[in-house]
Amino acid sequence: MNYQDVGMCDTMVLIVNSRLDRQVFTVAGRDARLSRDVLQTAFQRNIAHFRAGSYITGLEGMIKYIASAYNSAHIMQVPSPSISDSNAIESVQPFAPPAFITNGIRHKPESKPEKFSFENVPEEDRLWVELLIKAVGRCGNDPSKISTNLRAVVEEAMKISLQLLSDNRYNKIEEQSQDFNAGMNARDKAWQNASTSFINDLYSKYENQFPRRFDQCPEIAEEKSPSLLM
Numbered sequence: 001m002n003y004q005d006v007g008m009c010d011t012m013v014l015i016v017n018s019r020l021d022r023q024v025f026t027v028a029g030r031d032a033r034l035s036r037d038v039l040q041t042a043f044q045r046n047i048a049h050f051r052a053g054s055y056i057t058g059l060e061g062m063i064k065y066i067a068s069a070y071n072s073a074h075i076m077q078v079p080s081p082s083i084s085d086s087n088a089i090e091s092v093q094p095f096a097p098p099a100f101i102t103n104g105i106r107h108k109p110e111s112k113p114e115k116f117s118f119e120n121v122p123e124e125d126r127l128w129v130e131l132l133i134k135a136v137g138r139c140g141n142d143p144s145k146i147s148t149n150l151r152a153v154v155e156e157a158m159k160i161s162l163q164l165l166s167d168n169r170y171n172k173i174e175e176q177s178q179d180f181n182a183g184m185n186a187r188d189k190a191w192q193n194a195s196t197s198f199i200n201d202l203y204s205k206y207e208n209q210f211p212r213r214f215d216q217c218p219e220i221a222e223e224k225s226p227s228l229l230m
Contacts, residue, residue: 013066017055024050026062033073034066042066048140061140131157139217149217156218169198 010029017024024043028034042065049058121129131154132146139149164170176182176190 013070015059015062015066017050017059019055022050024058024062026066028066032070034069038066038069042069045142046140048136048138052137148220152218152220155220169194 010031013026013028013032013034015024015026026039026043028039042062045065046058046061049055049061116129116133118126118129131150135146135149135153138153139145142149173190173194176193177187179186179190182189
């Protein structure tokens with residue numbers, strides 16, 4: 001691509017993420033046919049990823065949304081032939097470009113406290129609010145997906161909990177944490193022992209196999225059909 005051709009920029013979309021300034025700047029060329037609302041929505045739907053430091057996931061989410069909007073804006077239409085002209089030939093023509101100028105938006109996550117305050121949250125709501133915080137932090141804040149994302153986070157937590165309860169190494173950590181002979185900070189000491197006994201070795205063993213890019217949002221396990229009792 002020849003970037004000296006200024007006209008090429010009219011159909012391009014540029015996203016710049018500044019980690020140091022904690023800002024995202026998005027600009028769309030005039031012929032990209034993307035409004036400011038589209039650019040703003042693309043960022044808002046992925047703002048949780050940027051706040052969590054998952055910049056790649058956030059950018060991928062923005063690109064996916066903008067690409068979908070771009071394709072929709074450039075759909076070709078087939079005009080109907082004139083009734084009075086029997087020899088008219090159907091031709092494919094693009095939509096007339098809307099009167100958009102180059103759109104640029106500087107996105108900056110609004111200032112919010114680092115920790116959620118449960119001061120005004122009733123006791124019976126606190127567990128589910130905490131789970132919602134985890135779901136939004138890992139999966140984003142798309143209202144249409146919040147129930148699905150919450151379910152995925154809860155089911156993942158339950159699965160891990162059940163596995164931990166039957167794990168010998170975890171049970172040893174719990175036993176050491178409740179050992180009065182260990183003195184103060186027994187739980188900290190138990191986890192330090194676990195680090196030296198197996199956690200550090202596991203990390204070193206599989207470090208090079210850990211994925212560099214991953215989707216933070218867990219997947220919902222497939223529901224198995226209940227078996228009939230004979």
